[in-house]
Amino acid sequence: MSLTTRLPQTLKQVRPVLSTDHAEAKRRVLNLYKIWLRQIPYLRVDYIKNNWTETHLRNVIKENFMRNKDVTDLRVIDLLIVRGQMDFVETAEIWRQQHNTALMDSKKDSYKKKSTSFLGRFYEGH
């Protein structure tokens, strides 16, 4: 008997952070993406010393969104959305310094896709 079947039903349903289903979460993500896109010309002016081009910024923003493409948990998605909004405010209000815009330069995948094979999961410790 696995753990999930033994757990009472109430424990499985967790209170949502923001979105109740995936459609809503997707809507929020796309909204956030659009906000970022619209901000690009202003970003270039605000952080003029970083010498970003529009294409570069678009690529970087997209990259940052695609980093978390494998996240499926609704609550995690919501958390990431909120974080993205906070990032946006920080960037738009120029609370970031020009050397502190790591968001625009990092390229790592923050979330690794869970491996489906038995051995892969074994190596990860599941």
Add this chain to the structure above:
Amino acid sequence: MLSSTIRLLMRSASLMRPMITVRPLSIKPTLMNLNEKRKLLINEIPRRWSHVHYTYPMIESRVMLLLRLFDKIDPNSLKLDSRFVQDLGLDSLDIVEITAAVEDEFWTEIPEVDSDHFTTPRNIIQYLCDKYDVYEHIEPISAGKEYLKEAKEAADRAHH
């Protein structure tokens, strides 16, 4: 006396405003490969006159031009009915970019409920036509003949 002269002046000022104004090109360099595509296609952008209503060929040519200028779309494989995701290989974020570009181009705001259904270029054109009460086979009188010809040619070019 004074107020009447002012009124007169204001009226004359409004008369002095040119009837025909050329709209600045609103296609932003965000969505263009500036080096080559622009040189080739910049002449195809139909101008919008202030007194001319939208026509079907006008909307169609502008949307198709916008899509052809989009980085991730191969202009050769773009057809009216090619699906963005399946045929052109775009993802949902790209479609958001396209929607933003359409908004820039037509100076409107497209609510998400509507932009969710943008799956082919024809959908976008149809949506805009519905929005502006444009019907495919009816040409408004206010659209000048020369302009219509121009727009039709541009639309033909969009179809190759």
